[in-house]
Amino acid sequence: MNKMKEVAKILGVELGEPFNIVGDNCNPYKFTLEGLTGSAGNVRPVTQNDLLIGRLQIEKLPSFVEKKKRNYDMASLKTRYFEVKLRNGEILNIEPPRLNVLREIAKVSKQVDGLTEQGLTSLATAVSLALSKNKENKKISVSEVECMLDLDDMYALLVKYFTWVGEIQNPREDKKNE
Numbered sequence: 001m002n003k004m005k006e007v008a009k010i011l012g013v014e015l016g017e018p019f020n021i022v023g024d025n026c027n028p029y030k031f032t033l034e035g036l037t038g039s040a041g042n043v044r045p046v047t048q049n050d051l052l053i054g055r056l057q058i059e060k061l062p063s064f065v066e067k068k069k070r071n072y073d074m075a076s077l078k079t080r081y082f083e084v085k086l087r088n089g090e091i092l093n094i095e096p097p098r099l100n101v102l103r104e105i106a107k108v109s110k111q112v113d114g115l116t117e118q119g120l121t122s123l124a125t126a127v128s129l130a131l132s133k134n135k136e137n138k139k140i141s142v143s144e145v146e147c148m149l150d151l152d153d154m155y156a157l158l159v160k161y162f163t164w165v166g167e168i169q170n171p172r173e174d175k176k177n178e
Helices: 004-010 045-052 062-070 099-110 117-132 142-148 151-167
Strands: 019-021 030-032 035-037 058-060 082-085 091-094
Touching (some): 082 151, 091 117, 117 142
Antiparallel strands (some): 019 058, 082 091
């Protein structure tokens, strides 16, 4: 198993990140899966060993550090899920809602007008919207909600759902940090 990614990390750089070695005239260097490579692309095992035992020091390149600070990769965000176990035993991993879906859920939740026909339909619609945004890509219709959940289930689910949505507003960790 190749350990060059870990070696680079121990030395404070990333695999493929260019850096200088203090006092060296063959800069820049970078770690690849093959080992430490110089500016000409040749593997430098002796220099690599000198870095590992502390004879040489790495100097990060400011342009790479600044470029890394400016980049924001939304694909690196870790998605968090709200696990819901339905009465039939099926488990859905509910994804965080997009703003438009959250507004719609909030809108129909506000329309819940006691035990009127419209109020009950609004409640079932809100639950359907929340449950339908799931990792399993399963759409849950209003009629399915009405058949599988009672009134208490629907209210409890929405309360827990909105509590979870409030909790996940904290900054997310990068997937790379796992």
